[in-house]
Amino acid sequence: MNGPAPAPLAPNGTAAGADDPATDRLLAGWRATGRPADLTGHLRRHGPPPKAARAGAGVAATLAAVVEEAGLTGRGGAGFPTARKLRAVAAARGRAVVVVNAMESEPASRKDQFLLAVAPHLVLDGAVLAATAVGADTVHVCVPRLRHAQFQQLGAAVEERAHARLDPVRMRLHALPHAYVSSESTALARWLDGGPARPRGGTPRLHDRGVAGRPTLVHNAETLAHLALVARHGPAWFRQAGTPQEPGTTLVTVSGAVAVPAVLEVALGTPVAAVLDRAGGPTEPLQAVLLGGFAGTWLPPEHLPTPLTRRDLAPLGAAPGAGVLVALPASACGPCETARILAYLAAHGARQCGPCRFGLPAVAADFATLAAGRADPELPSRLHRRTALLPDRGACRHPDGAARLAASALRTFAEDIERHLTRGACPAAHRTPRIPVPPATPPETWR
Secondary structure (H helix, E strand, O other), X not given: OEOOOOOOOEXXXXXXOOOOOOOOOOOHHHHHHOXXXXXXXXXXXXXXXXXXXXXXXXXXXHHXXXXXXXXXXXXXXXXXXXXXXXXXXXXXXXXXXXXXEOOOOOOOOOHXXXXXXXXXXXXXXXXXXXXXXXXXXXXXXXXXXXXXXXXXXXXXXXXXXXXXXXXXXXXXXXXXXXXXXXXXXXXXXXXXXXXXXXXXXXXXXXXXXXXXXXXXXXXXXXXXXXXXXXXXXXXXXXXXXXXXXOEOEEEEXXXXXXXXXXXXXXXXXXXHHHHHHHOOOEOOOEEEEEEOOOOOEEEOHHHOOOEOOHHHHHHHXXXXXXXXXXXXXXXXXXXXHHHHHHXXXXXXXXXXXXXXXXXXXXXXXXXXXXXXXXXXXXXXXHHHHHHHHOOOOOOOOHHHHHHHHHHHHHHHOHHHHHHHHHHOOOHHHHXXXXXXXXXXXXXXXXX
């Protein structure tokens, strides 16, 4: 990686955040024991996995009704209602397929890695439950190829379940190329069909025709773990945390200028500032927080009391996204940090459509010019124009996220940008970068 090394992390390569019994659900076993849960420990804590008596529309409808009452939404970034996905796949013709999206290609996120390291069977319970409900005979678990330890740990968990004859469906583990857009749902389906791990634009939708032309349900690892708990404990229990509109807990990765970089489980609706406090609080004054990851939004300090919900963040042009909070200190250069992230995003575009081939590299180049402090009076207007043209034009949402990041940087760092354009690069531009960003080089392979 470029930039400084991340703060020391807990076992399995992920920070182990501060204890909060009120919101510990997914991480309860880890908090209680400090050890990853094998199958025996998992069953001792949670009991046997919930089972559907038989596959079919009736079972799917029952599970979807429970999930809808709970208000569970996807935790992978888009926040799509989980019940709607279940219903759509169950209603399609043909034998379904379930895909566990554990790619977590967002460089600032560690939540799914941590969850799969300490509670893999909770995720697999949810995947098997969803598969049984929608009539699937196979669960595909997709992880990044470069995370060898994670692949081995998950393989051991799958073997435990097979030895115990626990699951009525086949479970297959896959290691995919770790490009930024390879975690997009259609990219997973395309790779499982023997193609490149690039997003597939247009129709048909995955719930109609996905892997091998079959109805396909793709869920993020954290979403499936919540599904397993909702099925065990019910909607009322799930709604004891969070807000009425956005119930439950969510995993977040907090890093940057905080005392204890951590993966935390927090109730939705917790103020952003309170989440930072759970990670030990800022270590120095902040100028912004990057919320949602590299495709997210810069929030200035005055917005940190905002509750962590899609509803409350929407007026600010922000969303919880992939559950990432990166605290940027006032001593850093916001335009420079943004330029490095945009260069990485431009390099990791699939290059299948105009926004990724031309628009995103142009925005990244403009931000590099801005970060270097080169006088160009037309640069701000050009950046505003280009970022406005990127969204809703690509084969996937990758250009949209990059445009969102760039637009928020233009707002949040407006004074710094003005100084860069009129006086040259600020002193902070020459200091060591504060946000670890992978090299801005294209993926070596898509297959």
